[in-house]
Amino acid sequence: MPMHRWSFLAFFLILIAAVFGPMSLSEDPQQPVAKPFAPPAWIGGDAPPPFSATLSPADPSVQIDWKWASPEDLSIRGNLSFEVDSVSASLKWETPGGDVFNLASFEGNDDWAVDIDARDVSFKRSLGISPFENAANLMFPSLGRYIISIEGTPPSGGSLTVALPGGKWGLLGTDQRGRDVFSLFLVGIRVSLLVGIAATLLASVLGLSIGLASGYLGGAIDSLIMRAVDVLLSIPVLPILMVIVGIWGKGLWQLILILGLFSWMGTARTVRSLALSLRESCYVENLRSIGASPFYILYRHLLPEALPVLLATISLGVPGAILAEAGLSFLGLSDPRVISWGRMLHEAHGFGAFTAGAWWLILPPGLGISIICLVFLDMGRAIEEMADPRLLKGGRR
Amino acid sequence: MRGYWVRRAAGAVAVLLLVIAANFFLFRVMPGDVVSSIVDPRFSPEAKERMRELFGLDLPLHSQFFIYVRRMLTFDFGISFLSQRPVWDELRSRIPNTAALLGSALLLSSIIGTWLGVKAAQRRGGLIEKVALVSGSVSFSFPSFFVQLVLLLLFAYTFPLFPLRGSVSIPVPQGTLPQVLDYLWHLALPAGSLVLLGFGSWAIYVRNLMVKTLGEDFVLLARAKGLSEERVLWNHAFRSALPPVLTIFLLALPGIVSGAIITETVFSLHGVGKFLLDSILGHDYPAAGAAFYILALLTITSNLAADAAYSIADPRIRVGHRAER
Numbered sequence: 001m002p003m004h005r006w007s008f009l010a011f012f013l014i015l016i017a018a019v020f021g022p023m024s025l026s027e028d029p030q031q032p033v034a035k036p037f038a039p040p041a042w043i044g045g046d047a048p049p050p051f052s053a054t055l056s057p058a059d060p061s062v063q064i065d066w067k068w069a070s071p072e073d074l075s076i077r078g079n080l081s082f083e084v085d086s087v088s089a090s091l092k093w094e095t096p097g098g099d100v101f102n103l104a105s106f107e108g109n110d111d112w113a114v115d116i117d118a119r120d121v122s123f124k125r126s127l128g129i130s131p132f133e134n135a136a137n138l139m140f141p142s143l144g145r146y147i148i149s150i151e152g153t154p155p156s157g158g159s160l161t162v163a164l165p166g167g168k169w170g171l172l173g174t175d176q177r178g179r180d181v182f183s184l185f186l187v188g189i190r191v192s193l194l195v196g197i198a199a200t201l202l203a204s205v206l207g208l209s210i211g212l213a214s215g216y217l218g219g220a221i222d223s224l225i226m227r228a229v230d231v232l233l234s235i236p237v238l239p240i241l242m243v244i245v246g247i248w249g250k251g252l253w254q255l256i257l258i259l260g261l262f263s264w265m266g267t268a269r270t271v272r273s274l275a276l277s278l279r280e281s282c283y284v285e286n287l288r289s290i291g292a293s294p295f296y297i298l299y300r301h302l303l304p305e306a307l308p309v310l311l312a313t314i315s316l317g318v319p320g321a322i323l324a325e326a327g328l329s330f331l332g333l334s335d336p337r338v339i340s341w342g343r344m345l346h347e348a349h350g351f352g353a354f355t356a357g358a359w360w361l362i363l364p365p366g367l368g369i370s371i372i373c374l375v376f377l378d379m380g381r382a383i384e385e386m387a388d389p390r391l392l393k394g395g396r397r
Numbered sequence: 398m399r400g401y402w403v404r405r406a407a408g409a410v411a412v413l414l415l416v417i418a419a420n421f422f423l424f425r426v427m428p429g430d431v432v433s434s435i436v437d438p439r440f441s442p443e444a445k446e447r448m449r450e451l452f453g454l455d456l457p458l459h460s461q462f463f464i465y466v467r468r469m470l471t472f473d474f475g476i477s478f479l480s481q482r483p484v485w486d487e488l489r490s491r492i493p494n495t496a497a498l499l500g501s502a503l504l505l506s507s508i509i510g511t512w513l514g515v516k517a518a519q520r521r522g523g524l525i526e527k528v529a530l531v532s533g534s535v536s537f538s539f540p541s542f543f544v545q546l547v548l549l550l551l552f553a554y555t556f557p558l559f560p561l562r563g564s565v566s567i568p569v570p571q572g573t574l575p576q577v578l579d580y581l582w583h584l585a586l587p588a589g590s591l592v593l594l595g596f597g598s599w600a601i602y603v604r605n606l607m608v609k610t611l612g613e614d615f616v617l618l619a620r621a622k623g624l625s626e627e628r629v630l631w632n633h634a635f636r637s638a639l640p641p642v643l644t645i646f647l648l649a650l651p652g653i654v655s656g657a658i659i660t661e662t663v664f665s666l667h668g669v670g671k672f673l674l675d676s677i678l679g680h681d682y683p684a685a686g687a688a689f690y691i692l693a694l695l696t697i698t699s700n701l702a703a704d705a706a707y708s709i710a711d712p713r714i715r716v717g718h719r720a721e722r
Binding site: 231233234235236237238239240242243244245246247319323326327330331332333342345348349354357359362363365366367369370373374377 | 411412415416419423424534537538539540541542543544546547549550554555561647648650651652654655658659662663670673674677678680685686688689692693696697700
């Protein structure tokens with residue numbers, strides 16, 4: 001095996017990333033993790049990273065060492081329960097300058113649900129600021145140590161979660177909904193690989209059977225099939241796919257089926273010419289003369305001959321299917337619930353990645369598609385060279 | 398010669414009829430009754446029946462099909478569901494834009510690709526051959542919209558040299574020359590990106606053809622006669638490789654039409670491809686069918702044009718002794 005070809009190793013790595021990458025994600029990639037269009041952490045500058053802390057009966061006070069610009073939002077959610085009858089407690093926020101805000105008061109009752117968001121008008125009212133001011137800015141006036149604590153009656157159960165959405169995030173930032181681009185990128189590998197390989201396999205099976213039938217049977221069937229191939233090759237496929245997807249629906253399996261049905265032509269041609277040349281060869285004629293059935297000849301002799309060529313056409317055909325899937329997704333003709341690289345580029349184009357200057361939404365999926373396609377192209381060429389060593393003699397094709 | 402043309406024209410008509418038939422049936426297999434998708438469900442049954450009569454849906458399928466073929470051939474595409482205007486009025490203003498995009502992209506990428514391919518074949522292993530091989534890999538593996546998005550981000554957003562979107566400036570400049578320049582300014586990035594993605598595969602095909610041709614005896618003979626290298630290359634070798642080069646044009650055409658649809662979407666051009674997408678997304682079936690038909694028509698016409706060029710370039714067809722390819 002030509003393992004020295006870089007593409008085989010790269011394909012192996014991509015497979016591993018496709019299988020284990022999405023499994024390694026602990027969070028649902030569809031959930032927002034930071035503010036929309038947050039840049040990657042390594043270029044985010046003094047934008048705050050996402051922060052969260054938990055207040056519990058055992059730990060009723062949390063200190064936050066703040067070294068960044070003020071966040072755009074702050075939320076405190078959770079439940080608290082008290083055992084005593086006459087509760088008198090409050091949630092305090094202390095800034096480095098010594099200012100103390102009373103965020104919430106718990107009086108009388110013994111169970112409290114807390115749901116504070118710095119963007120809520122009622123919360124802004126309770127702090128005594130106008131609804132048009134940013135409460136988070138007011139709560140973070142400077143750098144230093146902030147203390148959030150439950151004072152008064154100690155709670156007996158429940159917990160509060162303090163969350164600050166970050167202004168920068170992870171390896172590749174966030175998209176227009178605040179989702180982690182790196183997780184989306186990892187999940188997107190699966191769609192590209194699945195659609196590319198499944199559609200090409202389907203197309204190859206179709207192309208193999210049609211090509212063998214056409215080349216081996218010859219005559220009227222042959223000319224009819226070849227005419228159909230000519231016609232299908234001379235019509236642009238993308239508008240047909242667009243119309244069919246627009247009418248039949250946008251599911252992943254429908255897409256694979258449609259792509260397979262419209263990309264068998266090249267394989268059929270290659271297999272046909274192979275079958276034609278083999279049909280005239282002496283050993284096939286001998287086989288026929290000793291009474292071998294056409295099916296036996298096709299299955300036992302033509303198919304093994306065609307296999308390496310077929311493997312190469314599969315590998316060379318995958319980029320076409322991947323690009324077609326990405327193109328359709330980019331045009332918005334894919335299932336919006338399925339994360340794919342084309343879909344990511346569609347959303348980047350449609351939801352203002354440009355005005356946000358968010359290159360991290362465009363480069364990773366685009367380069368991902370290109371690299372997968374390059375890998376399959378190179379693998380195809382390597383298999384071609386194995387099947388036909390003459391290609392090696394003249395140097396690279 | 399005549400036999401060749403009759404066959405080619407018959408083939409084109411057959412493809413056209415096939416496209417029309419596909420169009421007719423595709424838009425009729427969609428789920429649900431046609432009428433129910435366009436009228437209010439609260440209409441009375443009598444009103445619905447009248448609607449069916451109005452749209453000719455009460456006729457048998459084959460007469461519907463003949464009416465459909467006649468209307469397609471006379472460019473009578475009906476009324477758009479979305480804009481409530483005749484589809485042909487919507488399409489008419491878009492066809493020149495798509496034709497300009499396709500034409501300039503095809504012309505430029507074929508010229509650049511052919512030159513690069515011939516030069517690469519002339520000097521194997523040289524810098525030009527490396528450029529051709531790399532650009533070929535790029536054009537086979539880089540998605541067009543990705544390259545175009547990067548170009549937009551670089552040359553329209555970060556460095557605003559080119560417009561972000563559209564086919565003309567708003568307001569449209571006064572005078573013919575400023576209008577033409579404005580149009581070309583808007584066309585530069587879309588057509589340029591298509592050329593950037595298209596010339597590589599072209600160069601590789603031409604190079605492979607020329608490598609084969611340059612190894613033939615008549616090239617050796619031309620060299621032995623003492624002809625200049627340029628003359629051997631272009632007048633002898635390339636001239637004999639020209640007919641297969643033109644078949645590359647036929648092979649590249651569908652891909653470029655598909656690329657034009659995506660390009661028009663990325664750059665929000667006022668073209669047929671963008672119209673097709675908007676119609677499909679808006680479930681505007683008459684408009685989608687018409688746009689699909691126009692794109693197929695553009696492809697078939699360019700196919701015929703390439704056939705004409707082929708017949709001129711190939712003496713076997715021009716002289717007409719052996720009409721077989």
